[in-house]
Amino acid sequence: MSELRLPAPRDIATLALLAEEIDILIVGRRMRAWIGLATILVLLLGWYLTTDVGGLIDRQRFPSPSDIVTAASQIVRQGYAGGTLLTQALYSLRLVVLGFLVAALSGVPLGIMMGLSRRFEAFVNPAFLLVRPIPPLAWIPLAIVWLGLADGAKVLVIWFAAFVPAVINSQAGIRSVDETLIAAGRVHGASRARIICDVLIPGAMPMIFTGLRLSLQASWTTLVAAELVGAVFGLGKVLSTAYRDIYPAMIAVGMITVAILGALTTKALETIERRVIRWRGH
């Protein structure tokens, strides 16, 4: 093996062999985390050196770390595009939560009913099949025609976006419940209502939450798009204003804020999920 490694041309194959040798060293999770951290630090350092120090990259197009810090402190202290970061973020967050709740409260029951009754499913499906393939973002212009740039239009669009995954997964969740469990409930004399409440719906919960996670993601994407198309306040407004002002650092601040809020709401939903599905034991 050793003579194979010695004199080789500097090409992909050598790099591959080199990578493999280091690869053998990576055993534990801790090592993995260190390498991840190191990579990020190297990238950040490279970014800092090429922008702030070296000036190799045009800062009109790609912001430097110091630009982002300046932009962040500007929007936090003085505000940008009509409000401070906190007001803009809360404004967007409120709309997402509202739209998501409306979608969850309408989509999950509809999906459960479609899962419970194949007759109901057959009745609703034609309308649902017509609506389902339309990308959520394509509703934005219609929502603007109907409700203008007001909050209602955003909530409507988020509702449409988050509705479909909630319905599909709730329905699939009910259908995926083990038939033996239902039969066991029946044998023990449980009523139809009790089987629905105690067997089918709890059994569908993991899938319902999978659907809700997808719904939440769709909510954020849609809100950002809707606010980019037209808004008075919100993080999308920050993004579009920063684009018009050619202020890349502020674009980055807006994106980072959206990502953080998306991560936080996902974590919140996961916490709720763990509470609800405590019986599953994780």
Place this chain on the structure above:
Amino acid sequence: MARPLSHARPSRSEHALLSLGGATVFLGVWQGLAASGLVSKFVLPAPSEVVTAGLTMAVEPFAGDTLEGHMIASLGRWAMGFGLAAGIGVPLGLAMGYWRLLDAMVSPIFEAYRYIAPLAWVPFAALWFGTGIGGPVMVIFTGAFAPCLLNAYRGAQLVEPYLIEAARTLGASSLRVMAEVLLPGALPSVVAGLRLGAGLGWQSLIGAELIVVSSGIGYVLVQGQSNLAPEIVMAAMLAVGLTGLLLDVALQFAESRIKQRWGYPP
């Protein structure tokens, strides 16, 4: 009702009748609401008006081109963005499944990237690559990239290690192992990821076109909106949905053919 709930399957004719009834009620209520004059024509056009608007746009140019012309422009952008996402995402995902070092390096960055909504890239995409072709292609790429990479990565991890060991023992290079062991082994997962990515890319395309572009089907939506012509908006929405559906059916077909060819159950 002696049978368990989820067994309560209606007969085929009953199912058809119920579906037909559902469609009739849906379209009937819609048409009735529009015809009754309770709702303004500028809010809810009748289904017939939507169909007429769609057919008219297919013949007479609207917003600079016919409906097909706009659709072809959109599909071209989509194909470029999706091709780029697949061309980078799948090899990178396989490589991450193969080299733990690369995995440890790329994973944290990828995790952070996944939290950014694809549409939030629109301002940067427009700033870096312009609003013609480059910007929208980048937005489509950011939408389609994650599932392409993730599914290739997960698929590669599912490949039996002894297959990789066997290939290596017989002297296969890393690149060959990836192309001839990992890729076929991960194929079902890879293809599923491509299908997901194609769908997400198509959705992102609509977003990109709504915001920055002046051709394509998204632009028809915007123009319909600013002309206060909801029938045009709705016709374009249906066209978008239909095209997305056709893309998915085509990919589904490709998926089963590819799996068949490599000896997987369809």
